[in-house]
Amino acid sequence: MTNKEKFLSLVSDKKTNTLERNRERIKNRLMLRESQKIAIKVLTKLDELKWTQRDLANALNVSPQQVTKIVSGKENLTIDTQIKLQNVLNIPILATFYEKKMGVMEEWILTIEKRVEKIVAQTNSFSNNYQASKIVKVEKPASTEDYFQMVG
Known part of the structure; x- marks a missing residue:
């Protein structure tokens, strides 16, 4: 068996979604970075206000577990949650791109x-x-x- 034949025997005829999975991974990585930036802003503001995470949960009308997810920087926040955070804490959340610029x-x-x-x-x-x-x-x-x- 030649090298070409060995190679062809290993190659599948099925279409893979490797490219799409990699794009999704990159997208998630970027989203995670933004979530971490938001978490830092929230934690900084909580320190400034001398609030606990429970205080924030009450102000947002969400569970303490939800706030834990937010401040861990691993939560993909909805626009609604981001707007609530902005309004309750009086900090820019949606402006990270603008702030960087x-x-x-x-x-x-x-x-x-x-x-x-x-x-x-x-x-x-x-x-x-x-x-x-x-x-x-x-x-x-x-x-x-x-x-x-x-x-x-």
Whole structure:
């Protein structure tokens, strides 16, 4: 039996859904990351408010087990649950994409501001040096005779 024949005997004629399963796995991984970000926001706000998870469960009108799932970062939250969290805790939940973009924008603005400050400082330094050199040239006499003429 040749290598080609061995290979073909191992290959199935059935269609597999490997590509689709991998896409689903990637999608779930991204969703899990977002759920973890939400969990961190919720836990941070609970600490700030000095609330327990039971307090949050009461405010959301859900079971304490549901809150445990939320703060574990493993729950795929519905839009309804996310909106409830936003309203009860007064924190942005649905804005993670926007917040990330704004973070990049803020970094970019800070970088530009630093560059502008550097240019202004260099310009001021140049201007001060130029003004100082003009003063020195005006006040510095070329000879002793010139000095006595300037003084009086």
